[in-house]
Amino acid sequence: MPATTGRHVVIIGSGAVGTVSAIECLRAGHRVTVVDPGQPGGEQASSYGNAGWLSSHSVIPPAEPGMWKKVPSFLLDPLGPLSIRWAYLPKVLPWLIRFLLAARTSAQIEHTAQAMRTLLVDAPKLHASLAAEAGVPQLIERRGVLHVYPDRTAFEGDARSWAIRRKVGVEWLELSAEELRQREPNLHPRYTFGLVVEEAGHCRDPGNYIAALSKLACERGATYVTTRATGFRLEGSRLTAVTTEQGEIACDCAVVAAGARSKTLAASLGDALPLESERGYHVMIPDAKVGPRTPMMASDAKMIANFMNGGLRAAGQVEFAGLAAVPNWKRAEILRNHLISMFPGLAGTVPADRLRVWLGHRPSMPDGRPCIGPARKTSDVIYAFGHGHVSLVGSARTGRLVAQLVSCSAPEIPLAPFDPRRFL
Ligand SMILES: Cc1cc2nc3c(=O)[nH]c(=O)nc-3n(C[C@H](O)[C@H](O)[C@H](O)COP(=O)(O)OP(=O)(O)OC[C@H]3O[C@@H](n4cnc5c(N)ncnc54)[C@H](O)[C@@H]3O)c2cc1C
Structure with missing residues (x-):
């Protein structure tokens, strides 16, 4: 199947996973809006204060x-x-x-x-390239x-x-x-x-690294909206908007990358995931x-x-x-x-x-593996959360996988071990 481009993707969360996903979706030719009540790289995100290890052996x-x-x-x-x-x-x-x-x-x-x-496996190299x-x-x-x-x-x-x-x-x-x-x-x-x-x-300043990546995403055309996402509007199995505290954002795809706060968003689509x-x-x-x-x-x-x-x-x-x-x-x-x-x-x-x-x-997640894959009700909503101790290091490949899922192209690694449906 040829890859799809030109979708409008709303990314919920501007921690490491959401920010790298934004860059990779832009690279794949999509329009990106990032929604977060906090600043990218800010103290509210777990991505801010971690130990900075890019431990490909974790x-x-x-x-x-x-x-x-x-x-x-x-x-x-x-x-x-x-x-x-x-x-x-x-x-x-x-x-x-x-x-x-x-x-x-x-x-x-x-x-x-x-x-x-x-x-x-090659996360330190991928991060070095993103930072450059x-x-x-x-x-x-x-x-x-x-x-x-x-x-x-x-x-x-x-x-x-x-x-x-x-x-x-x-x-x-x-x-x-x-x-x-x-x-x-x-x-x-x-x-x-x-x-x-x-x-x-290792990363010498995770907060400023995420802030720099967000700036890059903005320069490449991403829009940032400072608000909290509250749910999704579906017509049948098609996504038409992400709902937020400031109203709806029309879109045809969404990525849930709200870290430890992703559970209620997945639950609003009927997916009771153990996060x-x-x-x-x-x-x-x-x-x-x-x-x-x-x-x-x-x-x-x-x-x-x-x-x-x-x-x-x-x-x-x-x-x-x-x-x-x-x-x-x-x-x-x-x-x-x-x-x-x-x-x-x-x-x-x-x-x-x-x-x-x-x-x-x-x-x-209880098995130590993140959820990377579509919601059950609609393949227009992609989950990208649950990386536990390794989101900073894992965000580099996760962002690429998210872009591949959004583009409906073949993922570069097998996604079965990360399929959210393993818990459902
Ligand atoms: C003490 C400690 C040490 C760590 N050390 C390492 C390490 O060395 N290496 C490593 O790789 N990982 C490490 N980690 C883990 C890593 O920090 C986290 O797994 C990772 O930062 C999570 O990234 P994320 O993007 O999924 O979520 P977060 O960084 O938490 O970002 C989620 C974002 O979503 C936003 N959000 C939440 N709800 C909503 C909503 N409804 N609408 C819109 N936005 C929303 C939040 O405001 C936040 O900005 C450590 C964690 C801790 C706590």
């Missing part, structure tokens, strides 16, 4: 076999790296059960890893990322995940205690084992002098530490409490304490009034 879903045994500790330790607020338990329980069931076996995890690899187009090539660095462990035994505790990564084509270099010391002189010596994944990259917010936090030290030379994930703290343009950022934590609950800033304090414990040279230089903190919502 293919393993967050759940693992036997994780159900840890659920009591998720409830009893409100400040642990993964926690569930008691009051939210009845709401999140059905999602949680699916989350645990989706990673019962290694075979299930491998299936997800194979699919995620197709989505992420937008005139901000310096925001994307491709010099690898580092995973640090207290010792080899701790690494072996993660052996299943790394074995699956190897199976799907991820390679890495192992670092001894001495090599780690030479590479990362500021890191606490309790870390004696490291892994470098050289293919990965949940995995809340996460960051803490920034604007003028830190000490820290990692390579973007670094600490296995014990389950936290990423990165130098960004605005300073040293530590990001992590998973909290299930819904979209509306107030932030628990003690979690940001925990990240700060982990940072100081990883880089003792920071101690005494980080009084609370110099720290910047942020809470964001990772849009997560």
Whole structure:
């Protein structure tokens, strides 16, 4: 079938996924309107405050076999790296059960890893190319990322995940205690084992990167409307408009890329998709002098530490409490304490009034795979959400896939693993 061009596409959400989708739809010859109540790259979006990792090896879903045994500790330790607020338990329980069931076996995890690899494999290169187009090539660095462990035994505790990564084509270099010391002189010596994944990259300022991509989309003809989308107007199975708080926008195609807030929009079309917010936090030290030379994930703290343009950022934590609950800033304090414990040279230089903190919502599906595909009622509405821990890195290929779906052309990777209907 020849590709369709010239459709008017309304993209709901201007986070990483919506913004890259806008650029790719314009490239494919469509007219684009982007709708968001917030600014592109603004603090309301999860894309603003993430750790900036462009980790093409982040293919393993967050759940693992036997994780159900840890659920009591998720409830009893409100400040642990993964926690569930008691009051939210009845709401999140059905999602949680699916989350645990989706990673019962290694075979299930491998299936997800194979699919995620197709989505992420060359993401650092794709982002470097987008950043160059937008005139901000310096925001994307491709010099690898580092995973640090207290010792080899701790690494072996993660052996299943790394074995699956190897199976799907991820390679890495192992670092001894001495090599780690030479590479990362500021890191606490309790870390004696490291892994470098050289293919990965990172973004030095996700908020400004998205803002620059949005500017590029505008220059190429996209219209931005500052409002909230509320639903869709259909005539039979054809889309005729997106409804918003400021009235209707006539269109013949729409993309739902509203991150963790996409659920109600899909529900308005009768698609009850299990999307949940995995809340996460960051803490920034604007003028830190000490820290990692390579973007670094600490296995014990389950936290990423990165130098960004605005300073040293530590990001992590998973909290299930819904979209509306107030932030628990003690979690940001925990990240700060982990940072100081990883880089003792920071101690005494980080009084609370110099720290910047942020809470964001990772849009997560229970099986660790996003939804990329049409709504059941109409192929004019495309879902592109649920990337969980990997939307920034995954947005590059997702945007291309969205444009291919909008154009009714063949998708460049198999979409079955991401088909929203797997949940329906
Ligand atoms: C602490 C933390 C660390 C992370 N680290 C990384 C990392 O290192 N690498 C990585 O790849 N990912 C990381 N992530 C995940 C990543 O940030 C998110 O998955 C991603 O940003 C989601 O992108 P998105 O475009 O789907 O949604 P968002 O960025 O959340 O954007 C959604 C947009 O939709 C808008 N919106 C919502 N409702 C409506 C509506 N009704 N109408 C119109 N607009 C609407 C919102 O205002 C928002 O601007 C991290 C997340 C967190 C919280």
